[in-house]
Structures are given as C-alpha cells and as structure tokens.
Amino acid sequence: MNVKDMARAMKHDAPALAASSIEMRNDALAHIASAIESNAEKIFAANQEDLALADENGVSAAVKKRLKFDEGKMKDVISGIQMLMTLDDPIHQVQLDRELDKGLELKRVTVPIGVIGVIFEARPDALVQISTLCLKSGNCAILKGGKETAHTNKVLFDTIYQAAIDSGLPRHCLVQVSAHNEIDELLTCEGDVDLLIPRGSNAFVQYIMNHTKIPVMGHADGVCSIYIDEYADMKKIIPLVIDAKTQYTAACNAVETVLVNRKVAKDILPMLKEAFDEAHVKMHGTHEVNEIIPVEIMEDFHKEYLDLEVSLKCVADVKEAVDHINQYGSHHTDAIITENQENADYFLDRVDSAGVYVNASTRFADGFRYGFGAEVGISTSKIHARGPVGLDGLVTYKYKLYGHGQIVSDYASGKKQFHFKDLD
Amino acid sequence: MNVKDMARAMKHDAPALAASSIEMRNDALAHIASAIESNAEKIFAANQEDLALADENGVSAAVKKRLKFDEGKMKDVISGIQMLMTLDDPIHQVQLDRELDKGLELKRVTVPIGVIGVIFEARPDALVQISTLCLKSGNCAILKGGKETAHTNKVLFDTIYQAAIDSGLPRHCLVQVSAHNEIDELLTCEGDVDLLIPRGSNAFVQYIMNHTKIPVMGHADGVCSIYIDEYADMKKIIPLVIDAKTQYTAACNAVETVLVNRKVAKDILPMLKEAFDEAHVKMHGTHEVNEIIPVEIMEDFHKEYLDLEVSLKCVADVKEAVDHINQYGSHHTDAIITENQENADYFLDRVDSAGVYVNASTRFADGFRYGFGAEVGISTSKIHARGPVGLDGLVTYKYKLYGHGQIVSDYASGKKQFHFKDLD
Structure with a gap:
C-alpha cells in the first residue's frame, strides 16, 4: 500500500479506535510494554546494526548517543508506558452537559483528533513514546523516524504494532513509513490525515508548513529570552542563565537572547562575561553592551544559535523587555529574573508566549518536566494546544445532542423557549 | 493607516487588552450598550440609507430583511450584550496548578488569542455581536462587514469603538475596514493577525483558506445528513426532516442528504415524497430510491444545495450510514432518527462531526441555541474550537512557571527530583 491508501485505511478505522474503551487501550499499552521486554535481544541486535552504520558514516558522538537503545533506555520507555497507563482517559470526558429544553440535552465530549502523522528524529525511545501517546489518546498514527535508526525502528515498530493488534485495536491504528520521499506523499493526504507533528530543524518544519494543507x-x-530585571536576585542570575544557555544548546528551549536592565548593566554584564567565558559561550551584542564588555556587534535579534552563542542587549525596563520579546521572540518560552512581584506579573501577563517563567530556567519547557509523562512536541501555535503537547493536546471534542424529535421551527417561532440548564 | 500598519498597532496593544480586568471589559460592554441606545436615531437613519441603496440595486427581499436594523433588532443586540456581561471571564482562568518541586509552581491560564480578523455578511447585528464577543474575551478585532450595510456599520462601529476607548480599553482594540480590496491586505498580515474567521459562501471561505498563512x-x-434508522419513531421523521431541510435552506446546518435504512425504505420514502412535494423540495437520489419514488438520478453525495433540494439514498444499517457520512459529509452536524439506544450510541460515537444528534433537527447547531449567548461562527476544524464558536473558542492558554532560581541541570543530573503535586 502507498501512503495515500494507508492514510485512507486509517481514516476508516479511526472511528473504531475513537469509540474504544480505556480498558482496551490500557490493555494494549500493557501488551506493548511486555512485548518490548520479550523482544529485548532482537531490538538490541538491530540497534547494534544502526550503531555500526553510524560509525561507518562518521556520525557525531552526540547523535550516536541518541541512537543508542540499551538496557537503560529500555527501562525508561517501559516505565514511561507504565506511567501513561495510570493517567486518566483523555477522551470520552464530558466537558459540558446542558439541558437546552425539556428532553433536549447537549453534551460536549472529548474525542481523538483522528489520524496524526508524526515525523521525528533518530531516537528509538521517541518512537515508543509517540506511538503509545497516540494510542492512549485514541488516535491513529503514521510514524516516520530518522533514517539513522531504521533497523531499530523496524523491530520496535513491528513489536508495538503486533501487540496493539493482538489486544484488539483496529488493524490500521499504527503504520510506519521509512522512505524519505514518503514524507512528500504524506503531505498530500489532507482529508485523511487530520494533523501533522514535525520535529526537527527550523528549515524542515518550515518546509512541512509550506507544503501541506493539513x-x-x-x-x-525557538528564540527564547531571559530578561534580567533591576530587582533581580544577584545569586540567581548566573546559574539560571548558564543552565538556560548551556545545559543542552541544541534544544528549542535553550536561551538565545539575554536582556539586561540598563540601570544594573554595569554590574551584571561583567558577571555574565566571566561566566560565559568560562562556559565557552560566544557573546554578540549591541554597541551599548560593547561599551561595558567586548562583544561581537549585532542587531538581528531574530537569531536562533542552537549553539554556544548568545545575544545581549540593554533595555530601560520590563516594559521594553516585553516589547522586545513580543517582537523578536518566537512565542516559545521566556523568563524574567526579578524579586519584584509587580514586574513579574507584568511580564507573565504580557509576554505572548506559550511559556512565561519567573526565576526559572527556560529549559523547563518540556512535557516530562511539566508532569505530562511524555510529549509529542512543543507547540507555539495559539490555536489549540500550546506548549508541551501531551495527551490533552491530542484530543478535541464533539457536541452530542439528545432529543425527542425537537425541531428548530418551534423555537424560531417562539412556540417553545430554551431554558439552558447545566446538569451535574 | 493601511491594514498592515493597523494590524501591527493592534498586535502591540493586544497584551494590554489581554491583561485587562473583567471589570474593565464588562464596563466597556455596558458603555457600548448605552451608547448604541443613545445613538439609535443616527443608526436608524444610516440604516435607511443602506435600505434605499438596496432598493436601487434590486437587492432581494431576504437580504433586505437581514440588512434592516430597527427597534426590534436594537432590543435584541442590547439584550445580547447584557447577557454577555453576565458570563464568566473566559480569560485568566487557571486550568492547571501544579507544584513541580518545592518552590517551583506551574499554572496553565487561559489567555486571548490576540488579534482576530472577522469577515462577515451584511448584518448590522453581526457587527455588534462579533465586536462585543471579541472584547469580552480580551481579543483585538479587525472587522470587515458586507458592503450593503456600509452606512449602518460605520455609525455602529464608531459608536462601539468610542465607548470602548472611553472605558479605558487600548486605542487599537477594534478597527473596521470597509474596502473589499483590504481583505487581500489582511490575508498577508501573518505575524500580527493570529486568527481569521471568514463567514460567507463556500467559495469565499475556500479563497481565504488558500490565500493566507494565518x-x-x-x-x-455544510453537507449535513440525517439517517433514518429501522427503529425510527414514525411520528418524528417528517417534522425533523422538513425542519432540517426547509426551516432556513441557506444555513450551513440545513440537511442536504437523507439516508434511509433499506429495511424500512418502502414505508418511509413514500412518506418523505409526500412531505417534500408539499414543501416544494426537489428530490435527487440513487437508482434504488427511484424504484420506490420518482427522483432525479444522482451519485454525487458531496453536494451542498443550500436550497429546496435534497439527496436520498438507501443504506443497509447504521454502520453503512456512518461510513457514508464520514466519507461524503463535511464533519459539520449529522443526525440519526432512532429509538434504539445501541444504534444511537454507535452513530454518536463514530460519526466524526462537530455535532452528532439523535432525534433532533440539524438546525440546532448554533451558538444561541447551545446557550453560548452568541457565536462568531461554526467551526468544523478538529484543531481548537469545534462547532459553534462562542467565548470559549476565542481563548487559548499559556503556561506560567514560578520558580526561585531552579535550573534544569539539577533535575537532569538527578540531584533533584520533580514531585508533581496538583494544587487546588
């Protein structure tokens, strides 16, 4: 079957998965966890093939670390699935139950989104997390992982798929595509695929967004910023900024821009310079910053480095910091360092980002760290799910109306009146 | 200012409106209601100009009825605003409050979407409803109404805008654009406009969707269907079908397709023929239907007539009805007529539409009839708001994280552990 036919088949099976009970879906998760454990040797052997190929192809040590699927990673994914099983059913939840008139009842219930296509990086644990999150939320999923983990993904996927089917889930609940050109085919499946979740580089995500109607x-x-207020606690500044910049530079929630209140810049910039030098972080900044500490002059604050580089700028106050972030940031995650409640509230209320923090590192923007168990990605969209997307972000709702033959004509003519009574 | 500059100015003012208190926004609504009342004569006079022009241009009676803004319509919009004032604040609601670790608190709070562009038909009451819904939900709005109500809209908008500003709302909270070519300019304002809500013909909405990144x-x-089950209550069938088809044929929630269970088709189709003939509804149908009652032969079930025409087809059971609706329908609103609980549940759970009804007319799909006060439109999207879009559909959320200097490094290294405690 080509991708289009698979997507059509999934669309046809999606209502059955949407109607499935939480018991059946949790049972499938339990089967998946034990099947992964039983097939451990086969999975590790496939992973060895991927690692050998990575060596041959001169793949970097950082990427190889992510490719690796060993006992430790297996323990993590199994406990991830067990944690997912304990979470409440995200679908079949009644969000509104209202009697419109006698014998005419309206319910708003959560339902899965339907068929979701996820394109993710070369990490075997990501395949397990994404497929189990989708099944728990009643969604059919088309999975495309990175080519560097092709062997591991094949064995892992076959294991997960067979366990899901054996538990009674619909035949087309999951599918894996492996060829890169199949991504372009997937992009044309509007009507059958309800949502795409691409993970990867800026250029890759832009490509997806510009080439699909889905x-x-x-x-x-992820141009994240930290604003250091004039009321910042000096002791908190360096640990926060260094963690946000260096704890994992390739992450979307790593900080790229540090804004410093002008009134305290002469004290703070030299402190930052010392810490950045020690951490081998290259500093870019405005002419004003350069008068206090030596930096490479720059003006483009849209820049996402994803590396040991940072942009520095002075601002007059929290108001200018908010304006800067709303204009140059990417509405992902931004933080203020301050002990002043008023400035903190101003920042939290007015920065238009999915995450707004006071005195915490931007690196906390993550589904696991928010207690969601896992995430399929982080969304900066304001339409639907925002921030780390866990189970809640994978569902929508439908309205169910239960009548006894009521017609609109009677209400339009005034013969009958609605009474809108919310039920418990 | 051109549209792009206005959108930029609104984007800048949006955080201030997002941070405004419910008292200030309700106060603005109260001012708007009394300003409309005070300016009644001016508004009626402008409306007379529009009506005179409509006469000159030979506008149809149905459209003229919608253009008209008289004492009755004014009473309706005023009571609509008063009702809106009584509703809870849709923003600043805490949806999640969780302690991640000691001194590290995460809140998910509802926030406005930001800047919304609404393009709507020639109905002065729509301008009042949309602008007040947007202000109540803390959104800035760019409004473009139908040209046939240009005079009325100008006076109404000036009245509403002045009252909003006098109440302390930000200067760029509302703007009206009137030239049709400004719509194309609006479509290029991605980055400043967060959401577009077009109301109008299928072709117009498609045009908008295909020409913007917003x-x-x-x-x-709106291809809505009714399935008449073998367990339908005979007395309910005709009133429901006739109401859904004829109560307002131009509406998106009017029924276009009636599916009849094959086992009862010989009884029901002749009943339907009699009722449709009486209501002057032209019948299209399959060869199978034509063997029982005379119809125009057709096979294209994607058809939206928006007129006194209907498609008829026989199906084997509720399963085939669901498959037909999911394939040919537009995921808007679909109904089953049955007294069988199992078939009703099967239909409600598996039809993938924003509204799924049992024994009620599809014409109930409407914000007022759902008790939302008013609506800005009806959404068939599964990403974010679905069905009639009232206040809830005009907000999203952001995550606020309150720390005391916590860094990710401590959690990544295992030095500290999250404890994820949901707070009341």
Missing part, C-alpha cells in the same frame, strides 16, 4: 502542530524556531 | 477558523461547506 494543520501542522509544533514550532519552527 | 490560521482560519470556520468551515467551507
């Missing part, structure tokens, strides 16, 4: 959840860039 | 909320077509 809604796309996620974010292209 | 998310679009709404629906292009």
Whole structure:
C-alpha cells in the first residue's frame, strides 16, 4: 500500500479506535510494554546494526548517543508506558452537559483528533513514546523516524504494532513509513490525515508548513529570552542563565537572547562575561553592551544559535523587555529574573508566549518536566494546544445532542423557549 | 493607516487588552450598550440609507430583511450584550496548578488569542455581536462587514469603538475596514493577525483558506445528513426532516442528504415524497430510491444545495450510514432518527462531526441555541474550537512557571527530583 491508501485505511478505522474503551487501550499499552521486554535481544541486535552504520558514516558522538537503545533506555520507555497507563482517559470526558429544553440535552465530549502523522528524529525511545501517546489518546498514527535508526525502528515498530493488534485495536491504528520521499506523499493526504507533528530543524518544519494543507502542530524556531530585571536576585542570575544557555544548546528551549536592565548593566554584564567565558559561550551584542564588555556587534535579534552563542542587549525596563520579546521572540518560552512581584506579573501577563517563567530556567519547557509523562512536541501555535503537547493536546471534542424529535421551527417561532440548564 | 500598519498597532496593544480586568471589559460592554441606545436615531437613519441603496440595486427581499436594523433588532443586540456581561471571564482562568518541586509552581491560564480578523455578511447585528464577543474575551478585532450595510456599520462601529476607548480599553482594540480590496491586505498580515474567521459562501471561505498563512477558523461547506434508522419513531421523521431541510435552506446546518435504512425504505420514502412535494423540495437520489419514488438520478453525495433540494439514498444499517457520512459529509452536524439506544450510541460515537444528534433537527447547531449567548461562527476544524464558536473558542492558554532560581541541570543530573503535586 502507498501512503495515500494507508492514510485512507486509517481514516476508516479511526472511528473504531475513537469509540474504544480505556480498558482496551490500557490493555494494549500493557501488551506493548511486555512485548518490548520479550523482544529485548532482537531490538538490541538491530540497534547494534544502526550503531555500526553510524560509525561507518562518521556520525557525531552526540547523535550516536541518541541512537543508542540499551538496557537503560529500555527501562525508561517501559516505565514511561507504565506511567501513561495510570493517567486518566483523555477522551470520552464530558466537558459540558446542558439541558437546552425539556428532553433536549447537549453534551460536549472529548474525542481523538483522528489520524496524526508524526515525523521525528533518530531516537528509538521517541518512537515508543509517540506511538503509545497516540494510542492512549485514541488516535491513529503514521510514524516516520530518522533514517539513522531504521533497523531499530523496524523491530520496535513491528513489536508495538503486533501487540496493539493482538489486544484488539483496529488493524490500521499504527503504520510506519521509512522512505524519505514518503514524507512528500504524506503531505498530500489532507482529508485523511487530520494533523501533522514535525520535529526537527527550523528549515524542515518550515518546509512541512509550506507544503501541506493539513494543520501542522509544533514550532519552527525557538528564540527564547531571559530578561534580567533591576530587582533581580544577584545569586540567581548566573546559574539560571548558564543552565538556560548551556545545559543542552541544541534544544528549542535553550536561551538565545539575554536582556539586561540598563540601570544594573554595569554590574551584571561583567558577571555574565566571566561566566560565559568560562562556559565557552560566544557573546554578540549591541554597541551599548560593547561599551561595558567586548562583544561581537549585532542587531538581528531574530537569531536562533542552537549553539554556544548568545545575544545581549540593554533595555530601560520590563516594559521594553516585553516589547522586545513580543517582537523578536518566537512565542516559545521566556523568563524574567526579578524579586519584584509587580514586574513579574507584568511580564507573565504580557509576554505572548506559550511559556512565561519567573526565576526559572527556560529549559523547563518540556512535557516530562511539566508532569505530562511524555510529549509529542512543543507547540507555539495559539490555536489549540500550546506548549508541551501531551495527551490533552491530542484530543478535541464533539457536541452530542439528545432529543425527542425537537425541531428548530418551534423555537424560531417562539412556540417553545430554551431554558439552558447545566446538569451535574 | 493601511491594514498592515493597523494590524501591527493592534498586535502591540493586544497584551494590554489581554491583561485587562473583567471589570474593565464588562464596563466597556455596558458603555457600548448605552451608547448604541443613545445613538439609535443616527443608526436608524444610516440604516435607511443602506435600505434605499438596496432598493436601487434590486437587492432581494431576504437580504433586505437581514440588512434592516430597527427597534426590534436594537432590543435584541442590547439584550445580547447584557447577557454577555453576565458570563464568566473566559480569560485568566487557571486550568492547571501544579507544584513541580518545592518552590517551583506551574499554572496553565487561559489567555486571548490576540488579534482576530472577522469577515462577515451584511448584518448590522453581526457587527455588534462579533465586536462585543471579541472584547469580552480580551481579543483585538479587525472587522470587515458586507458592503450593503456600509452606512449602518460605520455609525455602529464608531459608536462601539468610542465607548470602548472611553472605558479605558487600548486605542487599537477594534478597527473596521470597509474596502473589499483590504481583505487581500489582511490575508498577508501573518505575524500580527493570529486568527481569521471568514463567514460567507463556500467559495469565499475556500479563497481565504488558500490565500493566507494565518490560521482560519470556520468551515467551507455544510453537507449535513440525517439517517433514518429501522427503529425510527414514525411520528418524528417528517417534522425533523422538513425542519432540517426547509426551516432556513441557506444555513450551513440545513440537511442536504437523507439516508434511509433499506429495511424500512418502502414505508418511509413514500412518506418523505409526500412531505417534500408539499414543501416544494426537489428530490435527487440513487437508482434504488427511484424504484420506490420518482427522483432525479444522482451519485454525487458531496453536494451542498443550500436550497429546496435534497439527496436520498438507501443504506443497509447504521454502520453503512456512518461510513457514508464520514466519507461524503463535511464533519459539520449529522443526525440519526432512532429509538434504539445501541444504534444511537454507535452513530454518536463514530460519526466524526462537530455535532452528532439523535432525534433532533440539524438546525440546532448554533451558538444561541447551545446557550453560548452568541457565536462568531461554526467551526468544523478538529484543531481548537469545534462547532459553534462562542467565548470559549476565542481563548487559548499559556503556561506560567514560578520558580526561585531552579535550573534544569539539577533535575537532569538527578540531584533533584520533580514531585508533581496538583494544587487546588
């Protein structure tokens, strides 16, 4: 079957998965966890093939670390699935129950989104997390992982798929595509695929967004900022900024821009310079910053480095910091360092980002760290799910109306009146 | 100012409106209501100009009825605003409050979407409803109404805008554009406009969707179906079908396709023929239907007539009805007529539409009839708001994280552990 036919088949099976009970879906998760454990040797052997190929192809040590699927990673994914099983059913939840008139009852219930296509990086644990999140939320999923983990993904996917089917889930609940050109075919499946979640580079996500009519959840860039207020606690500044910049530079929630209140710039910039030098972070900044500490002059604050580089700028106050972030940031995650409640509230209320933090590192923007168990991605969209997308972000709702033959004509003519009574 | 500059100015003012208190926004609504009342004569006079022009241009009676803004319509919009004032604040609602670790608190709070562009038909009451819904939900709005109500809209908008500003709302909270070519300019304002809500013909909505990178909320077509089950209560069938087809044929929630269970088709189709003939509804149908009652032969079930025409087809059971609706319908609103609980549940759970009804007319799909006060439109999107879009559909959320200097490094290294405690 080609991708289009698979998507059509999934669309046809999606209502059955949407109607499935939480018991059946949790049972499938339990089967998946034990099947992965039983097939451990086969999975590790496939992973060895991927690692050998990575060596041959001169893949970097950082990427190889992510490719690797060993006992430790297996333990993590199994406990991830077990945690997912304990979470409440995200679908079949009644959000509104209202009697419109006698014998005419309206319910708003959560339902899965339907068929979701997820394109993710070369990490075997990502395949397990994404497929189990989709099944728990009643969604059919088309999975495309990175080519560097092709062998591991094949064995892992076959294991997960067989366990899901054996538990009674519909035949087309999951599918894996492996060829890169199949991504372009997937992009044309509007009507059958309800949502795409691409994970990867800015350029890749932009490409997806510009070449499909299917809604796309996620974010292209992550230009996160930290504003150091004049009321910042000096002791908190360096640990926060260094963690946000260096703890994992390739992450979308790593900080790219540090804004410093002008009134305290002469004290703070030299402190930052010392810490950045020690951490081998290259500093870019405005002419004003350069008068206090030596930096490479720059003016483009849209820049996402994803590396040991940072942009520095002075601002007059929290108001200018908010304006800067709303204009140059990417509405992902931004933080203020301050002990002043008023300035903190101003920042939290007015920065238009999915995450707004006071005195915490931007690196906390993550589904696991928010207690969601896992995430399929982080969304900067304001339409539907925003921030780390866990189970809640994978569902929508439908309205169910239960009548006894009521017609609109009677209400339009005034013969009958609605009474809108919310039921418990 | 051109549209692009206005959108930029609104984007800048949006955070201030997002941070405004419910008292200030309700106060603005109260001012708007009394300003409309005070300016009644001016508004009626402008409306007379529009009506005179409509006469000159030979506008149809149905459209003229919608153009008209008289004492009755004014009473309706005023009571609509008063009702809106009584509703809870849709923003600043805490949806999640969780302690991640000691001194590290995460809140998910509802926030406005930001800047919304609404393009709507020639109905002065629509201008009042949309602008007040947007202000109540803390959104800035760019309004473009139908040209046939240009005079009325100008006076109404000036009245509403002045009252909003006098109440302290930000200067760029509302703007009206009137030239048709400004719509194309609006479509290029991605980055400043967060959402577009077009109301109008299928072709118009499709045009908007295909010519902008801004998310679009709404629906292009409304191919709604009613399935008459073998367990239908005979007395309910004709009133429901006739109401759904004829109560307002131009509406998106009017029924276009009636599916009849084959086992009872010989009894029901002749009944339907008699009722449709009486209501002057032209019948299209399959060869199988034509063997029982005379119909025009057709096979294209994607058809939206928006007129006194209907498609008829026989199906084997509720399963085939669901498959037909999911394939040919537009995921808007679909109904089953049955007294069988199992078939009703099967239909409600598996039809993938924003509204799924049992024994009620599809014409109930409407914000007022759902008790939302008013609506800005009806959405068939599964990403974010679905069905009639009232206040809830005009907000999203952001995550606020309150720390005391916490860094990710401590959690990544295992030095500290999250404890994820949901707070009341």
